[in-house]
Amino acid sequence: MVEPAVIGTKNVIVAAAEAKVRRVVFTSSIGAVTMDPNRGPDVVVDESCWSDLEFCKSTKNWYCYGKAVAEKAASDEAKERGVDLVVINPVLVLGPMLQSTINASIVHILKYLTGSAKTYANSVQAYVHVKDVALAHILVFETPSASGRYLCAESVLHRGDVVEILAKFFPEYPFPTKCSDEVKPRAKPYKFSNQKLRDLGPEFTPVKQCLYETVKSLQEKGHLPVPPPPEDSVRIQA
Structure with a gap:
């Protein structure tokens, strides 16, 4: 490697x-x-x-x-x-997938929706939308004054917060409800600055939208079952 x-x-x-x-x-x-x-x-x-x-x-x-x-x-x-x-x-890149296969970043989310993860880790992770990463590349290429490194991140979340956000959007999936380590104190998100990149003009996509679009893409690509609509909506459509 x-x-x-x-x-x-x-x-x-x-x-x-x-x-x-x-x-x-x-x-x-x-x-x-x-x-x-x-x-x-x-x-x-x-x-x-x-x-x-x-x-x-x-x-x-x-x-x-x-x-x-x-x-x-x-x-x-x-x-x-x-x-x-x-x-x-x-950081860890989320959002709609171009490819039909699952990569390591997407597995990080998919395991919480399929029931394969019975618990979530007592750890934190930083996230960013794939479109924001693409735009960052364009901006640093086209901006003459750009130089050095650029940290591309929107949010840092505890895994428990990720599961909670996903469960609110998609309650039909079997999300874990317990942390794998309930003895140690809950890990705290680290502080970071994306100001250098923000100075070039981009506005980052909120992490909740990143997570939502990731799951919708997994459904569209056939990696997650699409839940049937609620009975009330079926009656209305009929």
């Missing part, structure tokens, strides 16, 4: 330099930003934050390790070759 990410990233930067591309927008991840056990609860996560590589290795979090080293490799290669590099660091 790590070696292909680094080599592939360097190859893209080299190709961009040879083709005299005026700017490269690199899609990194929140995984390159937040994995730091020494970050205090009051620290605001922003573009200056980096995941601790030694911590990632010791916990065998190769996804976050790979994202961090690939981003650093892109930055180093771009500086060496004079390529104008701008980086987007999106």
